[in-house]
Amino acid sequence: MSFDDEWAVEKAAVAMRLNKADSTGGSTPAKGSADYVVEDDELGDIGHAAYGLFSGLEAGGKHAGAASETAGTSLKGDGFDCGAALTEVNQTWETQVKTLLQGCAHISNHLNHTKKSREADDVWIQAQLRHFAPVPGQDGAVPASQINKYFR
Numbered sequence: 001m002s003f004d005d006e007w008a009v010e011k012a013a014v015a016m017r018l019n020k021a022d023s024t025g026g027s028t029p030a031k032g033s034a035d036y037v038v039e040d041d042e043l044g045d046i047g048h049a050a051y052g053l054f055s056g057l058e059a060g061g062k063h064a065g066a067a068s069e070t071a072g073t074s075l076k077g078d079g080f081d082c083g084a085a086l087t088e089v090n091q092t093w094e095t096q097v098k099t100l101l102q103g104c105a106h107i108s109n110h111l112n113h114t115k116k117s118r119e120a121d122d123v124w125i126q127a128q129l130r131h132f133a134p135v136p137g138q139d140g141a142v143p144a145s146q147i148n149k150y151f152r
Helices: 003-019 040-060 065-077 081-132 144-150
Strands: none
Touching (some): 065 081
């Protein structure tokens, strides 16, 4: 089978799954719609957990670093091979801790950006809907329960 044939088969399979997203035969989100839904509270909780891990790991991950480095240097100076091994393990550990810290910071920062970006998008959509279809008695804003009918 050629690449083009395989590609066509895969595209058809994905299209079929996407077309079933709203039906009972496909995989649907828990809320019963085909839309991807992320609540601000969920973003905040995940970002807070990543920040908490970052804060705890920054201090806890380096707790034994100085003592391990000193022990490794001392053992190596006394002619023990395990001293060089301990120093290498300590350096590897420090690299891994730094990598994990960067990952936690990236997750936390990305979620903060996502939340702010979503808020800005919501403000923009709200402003557009005020001009598009004002509702009497609500300062021109379309209530959240009515927004969906403008997108179907």
